[in-house]
Each structure stands twice: as structure tokens, then as C-alpha cells.
Amino acid sequence: MQFIGREEQLSKIEKAISEDQMHVSLIYGRRRVGKSELVKQALQRTDVKSIYYECKQVTEASNTQSISDIVSAEFGLPRLAYTQIEELLDFLFKTAINEKLILVLDEYPYLRENVKGLDSILQSLIDKYRDSSKLKLIILGSYVEIMRSLIEHANPLFGRVDLVIDLKQMDYYESSLFYPKYSPENKVRVYSVFGGVPYYNRLIDDSKSVRDNIIDLVASPGARLENEISMYLNSEIAKMVNANEVFEALAAGYSKYSDILSQSHVSSGPTLVDVLDKLIRMEVVSKTTPVNDESNRKKAGYHISDNLSLFYYRYIFRYLSQMTIMDSQTFYDKYINKDFEEYFVPHQFEDICKQYLIRQNKKHAIEPPFEKIGKYYYDDPVSKTNGEFDIVTEDENGYVFYEVKFRNKPITENMIDEEIAQIKQTGLTCSRYVFISRSGFTCKETENTTHIELKEMY
Numbered sequence: 001m002q003f004i005g006r007e008e009q010l011s012k013i014e015k016a017i018s019e020d021q022m023h024v025s026l027i028y029g030r031r032r033v034g035k036s037e038l039v040k041q042a043l044q045r046t047d048v049k050s051i052y053y054e055c056k057q058v059t060e061a062s063n064t065q066s067i068s069d070i071v072s073a074e075f076g077l078p079r080l081a082y083t084q085i086e087e088l089l090d091f092l093f094k095t096a097i098n099e100k101l102i103l104v105l106d107e108y109p110y111l112r113e114n115v116k117g118l119d120s121i122l123q124s125l126i127d128k129y130r131d132s133s134k135l136k137l138i139i140l141g142s143y144v145e146i147m148r149s150l151i152e153h154a155n156p157l158f159g160r161v162d163l164v165i166d167l168k169q170m171d172y173y174e175s176s177l178f179y180p181k182y183s184p185e186n187k188v189r190v191y192s193v194f195g196g197v198p199y200y201n202r203l204i205d206d207s208k209s210v211r212d213n214i215i216d217l218v219a220s221p222g223a224r225l226e227n228e229i230s231m232y233l234n235s236e237i238a239k240m241v242n243a244n245e246v247f248e249a250l251a252a253g254y255s256k257y258s259d260i261l262s263q264s265h266v267s268s269g270p271t272l273v274d275v276l277d278k279l280i281r282m283e284v285v286s287k288t289t290p291v292n293d294e295s296n297r298k299k300a301g302y303h304i305s306d307n308l309s310l311f312y313y314r315y316i317f318r319y320l321s322q323m324t325i326m327d328s329q330t331f332y333d334k335y336i337n338k339d340f341e342e343y344f345v346p347h348q349f350e351d352i353c354k355q356y357l358i359r360q361n362k363k364h365a366i367e368p369p370f371e372k373i374g375k376y377y378y379d380d381p382v383s384k385t386n387g388e389f390d391i392v393t394e395d396e397n398g399y400v401f402y403e404v405k406f407r408n409k410p411i412t413e414n415m416i417d418e419e420i421a422q423i424k425q426t427g428l429t430c431s432r433y434v435f436i437s438r439s440g441f442t443c444k445e446t447e448n449t450t451h452i453e454l455k456e457m458y
Helices: 007-018 035-044 060-075 085-095 108-114 118-129 144-149 172-176 184-194 210-217 228-237 243-251 257-264 269-281 307-316 320-325 328-335 337-362 413-425
Strands: 023-028 049-054 101-106 135-141 163-166 285-288 301-304 372-380 385-395 398-405 430-437 449-453
Touching: 007 023, 007 035, 007 135, 007 163, 023 035, 023 144, 035 049, 035 101, 035 135, 049 060, 060 085, 060 108, 085 101, 085 118, 101 108, 108 118, 108 135, 108 144, 118 135, 135 144, 144 269, 172 184, 172 337, 184 210, 184 307, 184 337, 210 328, 228 307, 243 257, 243 269, 243 301, 243 307, 257 269, 269 285, 301 307, 307 337, 320 328, 328 337, 337 372, 337 385, 337 398, 413 430
Parallel strands: 023 135, 023 163, 049 101, 101 135, 398 430, 430 449
Antiparallel strands: 285 301, 372 385, 385 398
16 A cells, blocks of 8 residues: 655654664554554664554553563564563663664553553653663554643653654645546545545545545445544543534534534533533644734634534534435435535635645745735724635735635636725735636736636645
């Protein structure tokens, strides 16, 4: 199976395991984001002996014996009789004094749950062997909140971790490498649903239509990913009430705190705050503030940041009863198709364009480079209304406005003039105006306007 993307993270891990001294790495991120495959790829590219163990929700003795069996096989030793993890880890730290050794503990929270004081045990061993052992310890985990706590000041491992990788979803461009046969338009549609999760993207068959992939993978009874969202959320929020109600409100397009509170029927404001904070820490919801008023809490917006979760709650969770009794093609036509094409994909295209701009900014392809990107909040003094522009950047010359169109018709000069006039009416002064179009343009760029066609983004 071809390994796609993640070159920056892979390079960091390869560098860490090539060092002569001890090195501790912490890698975390949501389920299915590719942590294990990333580390396995790094192990394939090195000659250093390695012990890879996926921790289980079993007793300390059982986990210890399982690791011992792997160690025995790797070193050609008789069966080791360790029953406590501390003794086994001490053996491995000591063994690595004479030769480099990589120890990978995948799903570390499972082991931590069944070994009292495991963080302290590791801290003690790291301190004991820091100057003598060449062990490369790599700790992986999907429970983001627990993994982040390992590097907080109150944790025994604070200051002992040399490399931290918070593995995010791939961006739109790296994700598109999983389905190269698709047109740019269809790559946008697929990413809008499945996002940047490698596990989902590997399931996409680009010899079939986008519609058929959606039906086969998520929008039909017994689909491969039908229960993926509920299983992932339940593993993290089993004890959290109102999560589904909050997701439904967000998926319906409500983003302001007051609107979410009224639409979700959550019992109280403090309860909603707790739910939103938890979902943000899980990295399935994001909180945004305008680039021109970042400290104003009243103007903050909440959005589902995981594409498949957004699709699921907008179309599947809401119409689950209908999906189970209807033909899949009919269900798609009635409950998904029109809204998907006219609202869902164009809305997701805005986020893809932000990713494109950030990618270009990092490559020094935008001059001057921007320092902020996000929404711009305005009060219109003429109409006495307020609103937001979805994509605005700020650089040393001021604001740059971006208008994004995922439509079948090209952008005309008249449309551009009308858009710029509307922007100026709100009082927003821009140094440049950029238009991004799925279907191209019927006019040429001017001194203060820039045109980007969809095909340029891929």
C-alpha cells in the first residue's frame, strides 16, 4: 500500500530515531488520522531494531507479557517472565545502553489506565538513563485530551518529551492524492465529505462517481462508514449529554452561541459551554473570531471542523429513519443531492480555499505574506445591518478580500464590480481583491484584482 503525504512529520521522526542519545517522542491525534501508519513507515526506513506494541485494555500483567514476547522474538531470547511493566521497561532502557533501540507504545492511554503511576515510572526511567541509554521511546495515543495532559506542567513527564507531534487531518491537496483520477470539481466534492482522514480516503474508489462513493460508504444502511461517527464520538463523549443536539444545531448552520443554545434545547448556558469546550478539545468543532475583532466573544462562531461529522449530522443522523426504509438512490436524490450541490459543497469550498491560501503563504508564493486569515465582521452604516465576509487576510499593506464561487458559470467583470462596490459600502478598505472561481472568468485581472481558477489549486 502506497504511503501518501506526511513528509514533514515523517522527516521529524526519522531524525529523532537516528540520533545517538535517548529521545522521547509524543504523537497524538484523533482516531483514523494515520498516527500508527506514520510511525510504521518511519520504522520501515531505518535499520534500528524496534519493538512496536499496541497497548490493550487488559491487565498490567497481560500487557507486560505481550511486550515481553515481542522482545524475546526480536532479540532471540528465551521467554521473558516479567509481570510488571516497570521491570520490563527498565530492561529495555538498560539494553539500549549498548545499541540503539526503538520502543513504540501505541494507544498508550490503555496501558496507562491499568498501570498505576505509569507516567511517574517513565519519568523515573528517563531521568535514570538519560545520559547513558540510546532508547528511542515513541508514545502514541488517540485520546487527545489525555495525551496533551502528558506534557502539562503538573505531569511527571513534563520536560522529558523531546518531540511532540499533534497529527492533524491532511489538507485538501494531500487528500486529493488518494483519488487522482477525479476532476478538480470532484476532488472538492469528495474532500467536502471525507475530509483529510487517511482511513476514509483509502476507501474511495475514483473509478466510481462521487455520488456512488457517498452512497456506498456512508449514505446507505450497512455502509462501510455508517457507524464511524457515532462510534468515534461515543468513545470520547459517552458521558456527555446534549452532544447530538449541539451537533444537529451546528450542522443546520447555526454558529453563534445564542442560536446554538436556543436551537439545540440544551438545558443551560454552562452546560452548552462544557459541551462545546469538550468538542473543541476533541478537534471536531472549532471556534473562530473575526480577524478584525478577535477578542469579542459575542462575535465568535462555532463550526463542525470534521467534514464527515458535518455531512453525517446534516444528512444521515437527521434522516436516519427514512434512510433505513428507502432505496439508497432515492434517498440520496430526495434528502442529499440538491442541498449538497447548492449549499454544502460551496460552503466547504471556502475552507478548501483557506487551506490553499495557507499552503501558498507557507511556500512564499504570496507577497507580502499574510499574518492573519479568517472572517471579517462589519457594521453597515447605510443599511444599519451587520455581517461577515468569509475570507479576509491581513498583511503589512492592510486587508485583502477573497470572494469564492463554486458555481457552473464563470465570474464576469460586472460581478466583480458589484462585489467590490458592496465591500466598500461596508467601510472595509482593501489593498487587493482576489476572486477564486470553479468555472473561470470572462474578464482579465486589473491592478488591484487577482483571479484564481480551481484547476490552479491542484
